[in-house]
Amino acid sequence: MAGPETGVFNVSGNQPVSEMKSCPQCGEKILAVAIKCRYCEQYLDGRQQNSGDDSSSMERMLLPVGRPVSAIAAGYCALLGIFPMCGLPFSIAALVCGIMARKEIKKNPKLSGTGRAIFGIIVGGLMIVAHLAIFAMVVISSLQQPVR
Numbered sequence: 001m002a003g004p005e006t007g008v009f010n011v012s013g014n015q016p017v018s019e020m021k022s023c024p025q026c027g028e029k030i031l032a033v034a035i036k037c038r039y040c041e042q043y044l045d046g047r048q049q050n051s052g053d054d055s056s057s058m059e060r061m062l063l064p065v066g067r068p069v070s071a072i073a074a075g076y077c078a079l080l081g082i083f084p085m086c087g088l089p090f091s092i093a094a095l096v097c098g099i100m101a102r103k104e105i106k107k108n109p110k111l112s113g114t115g116r117a118i119f120g121i122i123v124g125g126l127m128i129v130a131h132l133a134i135f136a137m138v139v140i141s142s143l144q145q146p147v148r
């Protein structure tokens with residue numbers, strides 16, 4: 001950002017300075033002809049200032065913005081759930097968080113994170129089965145082999 005004058009768009013450029021109004025957003029005195037408040041950068045014609053919203057999808061992948069926490073948790077828990085022995089609680093958490101995230105995204109379609117949610121549900125679900133299978137095998141083999 002340069003000076004405070006940038007961000008204020010005059011219609012003609014030589015409006016008298018006396019024509020002022022207060023910004024409905026922050027209450028600061030701004031030019032009556034201003035389209036955008038110079039203090040809070042809020043557009044005054046009802047436009048939404050979401051220039052960063054349509055940024056690259058790469059940025060959305062990296063930044064945990066606009067997605068439910070449950071979706072992020074589902075992603076991480078699914079990864080942690082892959083570990084043998086201690087992974088079962090994480091797998092269950094991934095499945096639960098994934099389902100929660102899917103519900104939250106359905107309620108608010110603006111949110112992203114569906115990929116993580118589905119990842120959590122699928123990987124979490126598969127890992128629960130895998131962990132239970134391993135657990136069952138350990139139990140069965142320990143029952144079949146009498147302790148000497």
Ligand SMILES: [Zn+2]
Pocket residue numbers: 023024025026027028037038039040041042
């Ligand atoms: Zn303002």
